[in-house]
Amino acid sequence: MRIDVVTIFPGYLAPLREALLGRAIEAGLVEVAVHDLRDWTHDVHQAVDDAPYGGGPGMVMKPQVWGEALDAVLAADERPARLVVPTPAGRPFRQSTAQAWAGEQRLVFACGRYEGIDQRVVDEAAARMPVDEVSIGDYVLVGGEVAVLVMVEAVARLLPGVLGNPVSAEQDSFSDGLLEGPAYTRPLTWRGLSVPEVLRSGHHGAIARWRRDRALERTADRRPDLLAALPADALDAADRAF
Numbered sequence: 001m002r003i004d005v006v007t008i009f010p011g012y013l014a015p016l017r018e019a020l021l022g023r024a025i026e027a028g029l030v031e032v033a034v035h036d037l038r039d040w041t042h043d044v045h046q047a048v049d050d051a052p053y054g055g056g057p058g059m060v061m062k063p064q065v066w067g068e069a070l071d072a073v074l075a076a077d078e079r080p081a082r083l084v085v086p087t088p089a090g091r092p093f094r095q096s097t098a099q100a101w102a103g104e105q106r107l108v109f110a111c112g113r114y115e116g117i118d119q120r121v122v123d124e125a126a127a128r129m130p131v132d133e134v135s136i137g138d139y140v141l142v143g144g145e146v147a148v149l150v151m152v153e154a155v156a157r158l159l160p161g162v163l164g165n166p167v168s169a170e171q172d173s174f175s176d177g178l179l180e181g182p183a184y185t186r187p188l189t190w191r192g193l194s195v196p197e198v199l200r201s202g203h204h205g206a207i208a209r210w211r212r213d214r215a216l217e218r219t220a221d222r223r224p225d226l227l228a229a230l231p232a233d234a235l236d237a238a239d240r241a242f
């Protein structure tokens with residue numbers, strides 16, 4: 001997969017080259033290119049924003065600069081690309097979104113700032129490629145860069161070879177519709193707190209049942225919406241007894 005990010009703050013994307021994802025890039029499992037939007041300005045002030053039509057606070061990002069930047073970035077590789085535009089007004093980005101995007105050959109992320117990007121950039125792009133306007137949560141950021149870091153990590157970890165132990169991607173929180181239950185490691189007792197006996201019993205069936213019960217308990221407590229959204233056949237009799 002090739003990932004391109006266009007932003008006026010390229011330095012914000014430096015963490016992409018750290019740790020797990022950095023190693024995946026070095027291993028050639030994923031390619032990442034970060035581009036400075038201002039490279040496609042032509043005026044001395046390198047203007048990327050202007051006042052909003054219709055008035056209102058803040059500034060809007062100019063369509064001309066974005067149009068030239070996206071044309072150039074898309075032309076740099078013949079693989080078909082999906083354009084992703086983070087915005088507070090987007091459809092929710094979920095694990096299912098990350099799983100769908102993990103199958104893409106190419107993702108191009110457009111990081112807005114100010115009050116966002118002129119809508120015509122999205123509308124014009126949508127005429128020639130798939131475009132997703134996505135939100136990473138119901139809170140307001142200052143720009144799209146942090147959202148891109150979140151989404152790139154969520155997608156990249158699903159790519160073959162990126163995670164050391166691929167099984168964990170399948171056993172993710174949300175992959176079975178439930179939250180992850182509690183996890184423990186050594187020491188057996190820490191500050192007077194001990195690890196649940198069942199986890200040391202060696203009884204794999206009992207352990208699996210205990211873990212499922214803790215996941216159900218936590219999901220019911222913290223995310224009842226997820227429980228309500230589970231398909232009818234997702235809970236077996238033992239789950240219902242819980």
Ligand SMILES: Nc1cc(-c2ccc3ccn(Cc4ccccc4)c3c2)n[nH]1
Nearest residue numbers: 086087088112113136137141142143144
């Ligand atoms: N989930 C999520 C995404 C964003 C986000 C993404 C891109 C941009 C570009 C500019 N802003 C600032 C902004 C504030 C308010 C209204 C519109 C834009 C952004 C915010 N916030 N929260």
